[in-house]
Amino acid sequence: MHGIAAPQPYVIALFLLWAALMKLLSRRMRAQAGQTALARLxxxxxxxPALRLVAVLELAVAAALLLPPASPLEGTAATVLSAGFLLYLTYGRLAAPASSCGCLGTHARPVNWRGFGRAGLLLAVSVAAIWAGPYPLDATGVVVGLAEAAALLALxxxxDRHWLTPLRRLLVRLRRPLAVVAPEKIPLEVSLRLLYLSPAYCSASARLTSDVQDVWDEDxxxxxxxxxRERTAVFAVxxxxxxxxxxxxALIQEPALA
Incomplete structure (x- = not known):
């Protein structure tokens, strides 16, 4: 238990430092503050000013977590702050569903499950930090801390523009979804769409008296x-x-009946 709890103050502190610096130093954040759920609140x-106040609180809690001596009060403060984040997201989702949260930067997407997942994980980590104590980090603690940090970043x-968008572009290049498929696998609708746009179809459409009667692939x-109209129209697509x-x-003359 101590090995798992030991890295929690560092994970929380680094996350809070990042959030605070984004609120204090980002010009775009200050310019778009009016579009966040906090502006509705x-x-x-x-x-x-409210964003700056939150940033100061985040800096204070981060400093308390990083500086000795270790105390359960630090984890308790982080827990209260994380619970406040979760309540704020709930308010934003209910009262301003089209607004972003403004937690870590500027983006236009509204609060979604990823924001709740991040706040919930931060709350769980903060609760674990109450029992962190002055225990040294071991291999288990390092692995747990890195996994939690990776989960917070993924949420x-x-x-997304730094890792998820490039990853999706790489997958598109590897899977080649627009690559040419085997001719026999091309849907008939695709061929008909091309046919309807063709000059050949436009020139012969006035003569057509039926829907598609037959289809086959060759060469x-x-x-x-x-x-x-007493002929058969055969289109080659x-x-x-x-x-x-x-x-x-090709308009083929129907053979005369004997």
Missing amino acids: VGAARAV SAEL GLRFVVYAA PLSDGDPSAVRV
Whole structure:
């Protein structure tokens, strides 16, 4: 238990330092303070002073956690502050669902499950910090602390542009979702959409008297058959070319009945 509790003050302190510095030093944060849920709570004119006050509280708790001697009161203060964050998110979700929380930076996304998850994890870590005591860090504590820090970062939507967006771009490049698929796997709707945009279809559409009667694939082409006023219209739609002008049509005379 002591090995798990020992890193908690450091995890909380680093997180609170980061949050406080973002509120105090970020010009964008001060400029967009009126768009946060805090502005709904205290008024737009008081949003910036309120953010600074919260930052001062975060700095004070972080300093108490980092500086000796260790005391259960420090973990208790962090627990109260974390519980306040959770209540604030709940208020923001209910009273200003379209507003961001303004916790760690500027982004336009409203409070979501990730914000609640981060606040809940911070609260759990703060409760564990009450029993941290003056115990040295061991290997277990280091692993636990790094895992908690990684979870807090992953739950911070403010950092998505630094890791989540690049990761998604990498996955797109690796999976190649827009790569050419096998011709036999191309849906008929795709071929028909190309057909309807083609000059060949526009020139023959007035003659057509039926819906699609037959379809088959051959030599990289998809043949689509319609009835057309005593004739049969056969369209050849390329399977590997998205240019509508490449579509061809042949009007075949129906054989006379004996």
